[in-house]
Amino acid sequence: MRGEAGLLADLDALAIPFAAHEHEAVFTVAESDAVNAAIPGAHTKNLFLKDSGGAFWLVTVPSEARVDLKALPAAIGSKRVSFGKADAMEQLLGIAPGSVTPLAAINAAPGSITVVIDARLAAAPIVNVHPLRNTGTLGLSGGSILDLLRHWGHDPVIAPIPVQESA
Secondary structure, X not given: OOHHHHHHHHHHHOOOOOEEEEOOOOOOHHHXXXXXXOOOOEEEEEEEEXXXXXXXXXXXXXXXXXXOOOXXXXXXXXXXXXXXXXXXXXXXXXXXXXXXXXXXXXHOOOXXXXXXXXXXXXXXXXXEEXXXXXXXXXXXXXXXXXXXXXXXXXXXXXXXXXXXXXX
């Protein structure tokens, strides 16, 4: 596992600009709202999923999105999905719940997980994600996140993620 040190080394080696923010630990989108208010750019939430065929998926969406889990498989090309277990997350990505980030793909063997980025985030100038821990946030462009994923041997899926209509 390359961890945060490997992530920072790759950001430097690839000359990817980013803004680093330190803050108290946040475990949910609701807890992060106060922190996010002081950090410019798009904020994210991440879903660690396993499909009925046994494949793992990491889906990154805007923090305010209420993902339609019934429509999601068709949008990303998977089978029926459910939430993955914490032990599988730790084994595949080297992170614990609350620290989920597409940047954890640095620790995943190519082909072991499919990373999906919502199309709006992929095109965003600043996307805020955890640096493999929930006490920090890195702001970098959506394109830079895609570049990192490809650098690590992952072919990210960019898709418009279906969301539930507000009640």
